[in-house]
Amino acid sequence: MTIDQALLQALRPAARQAPPSGIVEMVNHGLERDGLIPLWAGEGDVPTPAFIREAAAASLAAGDTFYTYQRGIPPLRQALSDYMTRLYSEGFPFDPDRFYVTGSGMQAIQIAIACVAGPGTSVVLPTPAWPNFAAAVGLSGAEAIAVPMDHADGHWQLDIDALFNAVRDDTKAIFINSPGNPTGWTATEEELQQILSRARRAGLWIIADEIYGRFYYGQANDGFRADSFHDLAEPDDQILYVNTMSKNWAMTGWRIGWIEAPPILGDTIENLIQYSTSGVATFVQKGAVTALNAGDDFITEQVARAREGRDIVAQMLSTLPRVQSSPPDGAFYYFFAVDGVDDARQLGFDLIDQAGVGLAPGTAFGPGGERFMRLCFIRQARGLREAMARIHAMLG
Amino acid sequence: MTIDQALLQALRPAARQAPPSGIVEMVNHGLERDGLIPLWAGEGDVPTPAFIREAAAASLAAGDTFYTYQRGIPPLRQALSDYMTRLYSEGFPFDPDRFYVTGSGMQAIQIAIACVAGPGTSVVLPTPAWPNFAAAVGLSGAEAIAVPMDHADGHWQLDIDALFNAVRDDTKAIFINSPGNPTGWTATEEELQQILSRARRAGLWIIADEIYGRFYYGQANDGFRADSFHDLAEPDDQILYVNTMSKNWAMTGWRIGWIEAPPILGDTIENLIQYSTSGVATFVQKGAVTALNAGDDFITEQVARAREGRDIVAQMLSTLPRVQSSPPDGAFYYFFAVDGVDDARQLGFDLIDQAGVGLAPGTAFGPGGERFMRLCFIRQARGLREAMARIHAMLG
Numbered sequence: 001m002t003i004d005q006a007l008l009q010a011l012r013p014a015a016r017q018a019p020p021s022g023i024v025e026m027v028n029h030g031l032e033r034d035g036l037i038p039l040w041a042g043e044g045d046v047p048t049p050a051f052i053r054e055a056a057a058a059s060l061a062a063g064d065t066f067y068t069y070q071r072g073i074p075p076l077r078q079a080l081s082d083y084m085t086r087l088y089s090e091g092f093p094f095d096p097d098r099f100y101v102t103g104s105g106m107q108a109i110q111i112a113i114a115c116v117a118g119p120g121t122s123v124v125l126p127t128p129a130w131p132n133f134a135a136a137v138g139l140s141g142a143e144a145i146a147v148p149m150d151h152a153d154g155h156w157q158l159d160i161d162a163l164f165n166a167v168r169d170d171t172k173a174i175f176i177n178s179p180g181n182p183t184g185w186t187a188t189e190e191e192l193q194q195i196l197s198r199a200r201r202a203g204l205w206i207i208a209d210e211i212y213g214r215f216y217y218g219q220a221n222d223g224f225r226a227d228s229f230h231d232l233a234e235p236d237d238q239i240l241y242v243n244t245m246s247k248n249w250a251m252t253g254w255r256i257g258w259i260e261a262p263p264i265l266g267d268t269i270e271n272l273i274q275y276s277t278s279g280v281a282t283f284v285q286k287g288a289v290t291a292l293n294a295g296d297d298f299i300t301e302q303v304a305r306a307r308e309g310r311d312i313v314a315q316m317l318s319t320l321p322r323v324q325s326s327p328p329d330g331a332f333y334y335f336f337a338v339d340g341v342d343d344a345r346q347l348g349f350d351l352i353d354q355a356g357v358g359l360a361p362g363t364a365f366g367p368g369g370e371r372f373m374r375l376c377f378i379r380q381a382r383g384l385r386e387a388m389a390r391i392h393a394m395l396g
Numbered sequence: 397m398t399i400d401q402a403l404l405q406a407l408r409p410a411a412r413q414a415p416p417s418g419i420v421e422m423v424n425h426g427l428e429r430d431g432l433i434p435l436w437a438g439e440g441d442v443p444t445p446a447f448i449r450e451a452a453a454a455s456l457a458a459g460d461t462f463y464t465y466q467r468g469i470p471p472l473r474q475a476l477s478d479y480m481t482r483l484y485s486e487g488f489p490f491d492p493d494r495f496y497v498t499g500s501g502m503q504a505i506q507i508a509i510a511c512v513a514g515p516g517t518s519v520v521l522p523t524p525a526w527p528n529f530a531a532a533v534g535l536s537g538a539e540a541i542a543v544p545m546d547h548a549d550g551h552w553q554l555d556i557d558a559l560f561n562a563v564r565d566d567t568k569a570i571f572i573n574s575p576g577n578p579t580g581w582t583a584t585e586e587e588l589q590q591i592l593s594r595a596r597r598a599g600l601w602i603i604a605d606e607i608y609g610r611f612y613y614g615q616a617n618d619g620f621r622a623d624s625f626h627d628l629a630e631p632d633d634q635i636l637y638v639n640t641m642s643k644n645w646a647m648t649g650w651r652i653g654w655i656e657a658p659p660i661l662g663d664t665i666e667n668l669i670q671y672s673t674s675g676v677a678t679f680v681q682k683g684a685v686t687a688l689n690a691g692d693d694f695i696t697e698q699v700a701r702a703r704e705g706r707d708i709v710a711q712m713l714s715t716l717p718r719v720q721s722s723p724p725d726g727a728f729y730y731f732f733a734v735d736g737v738d739d740a741r742q743l744g745f746d747l748i749d750q751a752g753v754g755l756a757p758g759t760a761f762g763p764g765g766e767r768f769m770r771l772c773f774i775r776q777a778r779g780l781r782e783a784m785a786r787i788h789a790m791l792g
Contacts (some may be wrong), residue, residue: 003632004660010601010634011664012514012568018667025464034489047459056679057453063443065649070420103499103651106674118408119515119537136671141515141537172408205406236399238406253461255499255677264400268407271414275532277673278502281680283452 019135022345028351037387040348040358042181042333043252044305044378047171048287049298052249056287064282070270072101072258076285080120080258086296087213088230097263098235100270101285103245103277105211105257110136111272112240112259116205117142117172123207124166125175126158128182128362132211133167133175145171148368149185154326154336156183157283160194164202173240179212179226182335182365182374184328186218189227196232206239212331214299215306215378226330236262247332248299249291257286284389289293302378306332309377309384316388320395332378335362337371338395344373355390413649415531418741418760419443426748433783436744436754438577438729439648440701440774444683445694448645451578452683460678466666468497472681475688476654477501482692483609484626493659494631496666497681499673501607501640501653506532507668508636508655512601513538513568519603520562521571522554524731524758524765529571529605541567541600544764550722551733557740560598569601569636575608575622578731578761578770580724582614585623592628602635608727610644610695611702611774622726632658643728644689644695652680698774702728705773705780714786716791728774733767734791740769751786 008016026040047053071077077096084094091152102108109132117123119141123135126147134144147166148155163174176195179188187195199206208229216226233239244257259269273279291298313334314327325336341347344361351357351373362372377384397405404412422436443449467473473492480490498504505528513519521529525544530540543562546553549790559570572591574583583591595602604625612622640653655665669675671786687694709730710723721732737743740757747753747769758768773780 004658005632007632007658007660009665010510010518010599011661014514015511015664015668018664018671020663020667021670024666024670041463041465048461053456053459057456060449060453063449065449065647067437067439067648095633104673106670107672110672114535115407115411121408132671132674134430137665139510139668139671150607236403238403249575251461252463253677255673255675262400262403264403265407267410267416268404268414270420271416271531272411272535274420274502275414275528275535276503276506277500277651278528279651281649283649284677284680289716395718 014139014141018139019131021131021361024332026348026352026358026360029349033352033356036352036356036358037383038358039376039379039387040360042247042376044250045336045380045383046250046305047297048250048254051294052251052287052291055290056283059283059286063284068279070273070279071266072099072280073282073285075289076101079289083292087225088228092235095263097266098260100259100261100266100273101280102257102259102273103280104255105242105246106132107276108242108244108257108259109133109207109209111269111276112207112242113137113142113269114272115142115240115265118125120303121170121172122168123175124163124171126163126188127366128372129177129366130181131364131366134366144278146367149183151201151368153248154324156185158187158191159187160191160198162187164198167202167204171204173205173207174199175209177209179330181212181331182311182333182360182362182369184331184335186226186330189220189231192208192227192229193232196229196237200237204238205248208239208241210241211244211247214303217307217310217327218329245288245291248302249295250302251291254284256288305380306378308381309379312381313375313377313388316392320392322395332376334375334377335369335372336375338373342371344371347373351391351394355394356391400562410535410537414535415527417527419756422744422748422754425745426754429748429752432748432752432754433733433779434754435772435775435783436756438643438772440646441776441779442646442701444646444650445691447690448647448683448687451686452679455679455682460682461606462678464675464678466669467662468495468673468676469678469681471685472497475685479688480737480738482623482773484624484628488631491659493654493662496655496657496662496669497676498653498655498669499676500651501638501642502528503672504638504640504653504655505529505603505605507665507672508603508638509533509536509538510668511636511661511664517566517568518564519569519571520559520567522559523762524768525573525762526577527762530762542763547764550720552581554581554583554587556587556594560594563600567600569596569603571603571605575612575726577608577727578729578756578765580727580729580731582612582622582726585616585627587623588623589628592625592633596633600634604635604637606637607640607643610699612726613706613723614725615705626734635790641684641687644698645691646698647687650680650683652676652684663729701776702774704777708780709771709773709784712788716788718791728772730771730773731765731768732771738767740767743769747787751790753783753786
């Protein structure tokens with residue numbers, strides 16, 4: 001055994017065996033390629049609005065460089081409360097004590113998992129799904145149980161009976177991401193009510209990922225937002241909401257998110273933050289305060305950009321006979337299969353090398369997505385049209 | 397059972413039972429108190445130097461707000477390599493591929509633990525120690541085995557036989573923090589060599605926390621830095637170095653640190669970063685690049701400030717007959733007991749309420765430290781003298 005092999009063998013198996021991100025693999029392959037149009041990640045091509053960046057810069061200039069509150073600075077917890085109250089005006093009151101600032105939506109997920117699951121337990125999730133959730137469940141020592149969704153005519157559907165049939169005695173939580181990445185599946189209020197009722201009866205936690213709630217193209221709530229557990233749940237339901245500043249405010253690179261949970265869990269969540277990254281930089285939080293308090297117009301722009309991108313992709317894909325797809329109801333991805341292509345990962349490499357477009361292969365998203373490609377359409381129209389023309393030239 | 401109690405019961409026991417930080421408890425008690433002089437945390441009263449803050453602000457202005465490399469941006473990994481080469485000129489070459497940027501020193505520790513330990517395993521550490529390490533071990537599912545250090549005449553000493561006698565069959569790693577928080581204990585080269593040799597023979601990982609290596613008041617290395625495993629180890633030894641930008645560059649609030657490890661572990665560490673916070677903001681990393689490349693003079697200032705603070709505290713404590721202490725060899729804390737005081741936590745509250753000075757109670761630091769108080773002395777002289785006068789008035 002070489003020294004390198006011995007070092008790897010000395011690692012904890014669960015760490016050594018954690019699956020590589022199928023998206024990072026594509027990015028590493030194509031990032032430095034001239035002229036590549038990257039549609040692989042869940043972000044657009046518009047930087048964070050200047051007024052948000054300037055708020056963070058002002059905080060830096062003011063010397064906000066010391067340790068701060070583990071749960072988040074009070075103005076940010078208040079701003080989250082205000083934003084959520086505007087968004088879910090018919091929901092319950094949003095006490096600032098319900099909000100805990102985290103160092104990314106990913107960390108919100110990691111901490112939510114650590115709250116409820118660990119070795120000897122399991123978490124059920126519909127797939128295809130963002131791969132980091134199942135990977136984080138696995139690293140926690142718990143088992144992720146995938147429940148493949150149904151796919152027909154380019155639309156994805158969750159079989160709620162199948163979801164709860166997968167629940168075992170050791171299952172602690174179900175993970176519901178609606179609108180969903182990568183599928184665009186968006187639960188109706190009736191579906192959310194069924195899930196909530198059955199989770200309550202089974203004593204299960206719901207980890208609710210509604211980060212794409214504003215990127216919604218349907219008719220509910222006058223199209224302002226997707227339906228939400230907030231419309232149905234009580235403040236003390238066993239729900240851990242995970243969220244992020246990344247998507248609404250184009251702050252993907254900032255690494256700031258939040259957990260919303262019953263205040264009684266505050267000490268536990270504070271400890272989990274303390275023992276993972278010990279809080280978020282004050283100057284980053286002040287940027288987030290400004291985003292929440294003054295960013296509603298920008299969200300409108302973001303959603304309009306996503307909607308236009310969705311139309312562009314829909315139009316171009318409709319001219320490809322080998323592709324069957326329908327416009328998604330929510331989020332900002334097209335997730336489509338190509339007739340005759342079984343190896344999505346290879347197609348991902350080929351699209352980078354031959355078309356100069358980066359997509360994320362469905363192999364990254366768990367059972368049910370293996371043959372699909374994910375394309376992020378929250379991009380400015382010109383670049384997106386160019387990308388679609390290149391894809392058309394290769395697959396047409 | 398009330399609804400709140402039922403919610404707590406539904407949490408994972410390891411999460412619910414994670415110990416609260418004894419320091420956060422003090423901060424929450426005293427933070428809003430007028431005129432309080434806070435010496436409880438491991439940070440000074442000087443903000444990050446303007447040239448570092450300006451580098452981050454320039455990056456924000458340039459629109460560096462997108463997702464980036466999970467291992468850290470290449471210029472930062474290069475800057476870390478250059479800095480470490482300057483610091484340990486007689487050590488092995490520091491390949492940039494040895495460095496992984498994390499969202500705090502705390503996250504470096506969390507990820508290092510996740511690399512090597514988990515349920516059914518244990519990690520041995522000398523105490524008193526920074527409490528977050530044992531807490532993070534516990535949350536990982538592993539057991540932290542405390543080995544109390546010896547204390548005599550105000551000095552702390554590690555019994556290396558006792559340390560290795562505590563190693564069990566399920567032990568995967570030992571945690572060595574030198575210079576040590578809170579004790580100031582600083583391993584000699586001979587002690588480091590003993591630890592390294594015995595860890596090698598036992599096949600154990602060393603998690604090496606040398607974040608206070610520049611805050612050293614002894615004679616080795618012409619006083620430029622404390623002795624280090626880097627002086628003795630091979631590049632492919634089973635050592636995970638955890639580090640932070642916080643102390644040397646007064647960047648405590650930025651939440652950025654790093655792991656140094658053999659490059660063969662790169663894929664594993666990248667995955668663990670991806671599935672915890674998915675990287676560090678580019679604009680934060682660019683601040684760190686500037687700190688590393690242009691911050692050596694500031695480190696000299698920081699160390700001089702710590703040295704002067706150490707002298708101030710030493711002089712004042714020497715006039716208190718109830719206090720036995722000696723100046724520490726490293727780090728920037730005095731860790732002292734008060735004759736007749738058995739409840740350090742209560743003394744902590746009393747010092748806040750009656751003297752207007754915040755210290756950290758030794759109860760926070762594990763076995764052996766219960767009767768002690770930790771005082772951070774990296775402060776500007778005037779405020780520190782005032783704090784010591786207040787302590788003297790109360791305890792003298």
